[in-house]
Structure formats: structure tokens, C-alpha cells
Amino acid sequence: MKNKVFMMLLAGFAFLLTASAQDKSMPDKASSYETHPFFMNIYDSSNPFFSENILQGKMLFASQNRIFSGSMFSFMARTEFYDPAAEIGFAEFIVPNKTSYDISIIRDPFTTRLYASLGKEDSVSSISSLSRLYLEGQTLLEHETDFYGDYNGYAVSANIRQNRFSFLAGLKKESFSAQAGAASGNMLLGRGFFLKSNFYLFTDFNFNYKTKSIDGIFYSKYHYSNGRLHITPQAVYDSILFLQAGILYRILPEISGYANYSRKNNLNAASAGIKVNAGGLKADILPISYEGRTAGARTSVLYERGWLSLNANAEYFDSIAFDLNGAAGADFFNGNLVLKLITGYSSRAVASIFLVAKVIDANLFFGGDFAVETKEYMLKGGFTWLFKD
DSSP: OHHHHHHHHHHHHGGGOOSBOOOOBOTTSSSBGGGOOSOOEEEETTOHHHHTTTTTTOEEESSSSOEEESOOOOSSEEEEEEETTTTEEEEEEOOOSSOEEEEEEEEOSSEEEEEEEEEEEOSSEEEEEEEEEEEETTEEEEEEEEEEEEETTEEEEEEEETTEEEEEEEEEOSSEEEEEEEETTTEEEEEEEEEETTEEEEEEEEEETTTTEEEEEEEEEEOEEETTEEEEEEEEESSSEEEEEEEEEESSSSEEEEEEEEEETTEEEEEEEEEEEETTEEEEEEEEEEETTEEEEEEEEEEEETTEEEEEEEEESSSEEEEEEEEEEEEETTTTEEEEEEEEEETTSEEEEEEEEEETTEEEEEEEEEETTTTEEEEEEEEEEEEEO
């Protein structure tokens, strides 16, 4: 019965298949999102109310050699994908060719969240920075700034989070990068990637020279393609070895079927699903998933067309967990004024509604969250301002 619900959801979105959409390369450049034979949750990160904390603390790839922790609200990030099995995420990180920066403030009666970002990219250089600050009253609870820049074959990256910092510098080529640096806590750092013939290797490690201990992550994948057939083995090691192998077949340009097998901590898992990429619709439907002896299902859908956006993520293993949100709006005066209504509901029985008004390059928003069971509510408001050269 539960599997039928997920298949019905896929059928319900089938009428949205109006036009083929081009494949989008993943940050590792070894494969595309549409040919990656593993399930990924899809999030609309252009919506601050439903994305700012969803992937907090998760590792996301923004490029071949750039990773950052958690979801940072920015004009550069549009869509984020997260593989819950491998615990690795990927972001469509769009850096503009003109210097652009923004600041966002989200306020409720108890906390204030500030986000700031900067980005510019051309044929020889790229620079991007993301920052977030969480305050409770006058107390700074948490802050993080992530910086990356490269110029003519050289790259630097830095991260400041709470009372910890890290800095790396090194070489960056089209298919190879090597960086070294240091961090607080007696750490020496190393980071690099290698890409050759659809084989991608990434490593990010730190060495504590006082305790002589090594920690970090190792990620590798190989994407084999032969017409409509795509086969991808991949491995992740972060103190525990996680192995995956998947096969995907392109049934139509818009629809693919896939199956995969994984092993972690002597636990076997297998799943099979369908990916859809047509017009403004991205969908990943996983009606069959076995993790050990536990059966379950997952689904993720993002639809965007004009000023309409719908995003849904759901899973069932021992219980149902989901989040739904959507936005609809209209523009006036040649796009200088945009009015948008954002609504959402989650399995935590929390409903959200916000009104957004975009005036030229500024977004003003106000609304709140309502806990259906306890009848409590939380009002929120704020603004985003985008600046361009």
C-alpha cells in the first residue's frame, strides 16, 4: 500500500512532463544529476524558510574541490541534492560573471539569522564567500564564514566557525588540484581531487601533530556510459567504509530507471527507483528500498515554472516523514515589483505561510509558523538585498 502511494505521486506529476530538460553536470564533472543512479533528496535553496536548516552540518560539494558544511542561504545557491545513504550532498552553485553580493536578515521574537554572500567568476578567476550568524538577543550563538578563490591555476580556501579556523592553498587545474594548510587545534590539512576519463577522486583530511591522529573523508566514483546505459560504482570513507554500485537506464530522455546496492558496517541495502527531468520538473522516486531487513520508500519532487514552485520530500521506513512547500506569485512593472505567497507543511504538524514582496533587488517577507497540535505560532520577518556591479 505504501509503495502504491509513492507510485501514485509519480503518476500525479506525470502531466507536468511538457518538455525535455538538459542534463546538468554534477560538481565532480564525472556524471550528471540525471544519470547518477542513486536516490537524492532535492531542495529548493532559493527559499530561506524551508532550506536554511535542512542540511545544516551536512557535507555539500559546490565544485570539484570545494565543500561546505550545511545549507547557507545565498543568491548563488539555487538547488541542493542530498544522498541520505552516502551522507553526501551536492549544490548547484551558480557564481555570476559580475561582482554580486547580498545580505539577508531573518528575525523572530527569539533569534536573528544573518546571511551574507559574495561571488564573481570569469575565464581566469573565481571568488565566492558565504557567511551566516545566529543570534539570541545580544548573544552570538553560532557563526561561520566559508571563502574560496582561485586565480590562474592557484586556489585558496578558508573557513571560520565559532572559535575554529582553517586555511588551505595550492594548485588547481582542470583535472587536478592539491592544497595544503593548517587549522586550529594542532591540525595540518590536505585537500585535493583528480578527474580522468569519468573517474573522480576527492580527499579531504586533517592530521593532528600532537596526538598523531588522522581524520577526514575519501570519496571516489567512476561513471561508465554506453548509450542509454550508465553504471557507477562509488566509495566513501570517513572512518567507516561505504560502498555503492548502481546501474541506470535512460528509458526516455526525460525518464530513467535505476537500481543500486550498498554495504556499510556489514549492513546490506538495495533499492530501485525512477528519475524524471522534464521541463521545470525534477523528481526522484524510490518505491523499493531495503536497508537490512527494513523495507521503505522515498520520493523527492521539485517543480519550477515561471513564478510557481513546488517542492516535496518524503520517506517511509518505520514512520512517515515529509516536508511540502510551494510558492506562487506574479510580477508587475516589468519585473520591478513581484508579489509571492509561500506556504508549507511538514510531518511535524507545522504549517507555514509567508508573503514576499520583491522591489527591484530587495525582498521583504513576513509570515509565521503554526504548530497545529499545540496551537502555538511563531511570527518571522526580514529582508534580502542583492547588490551588483
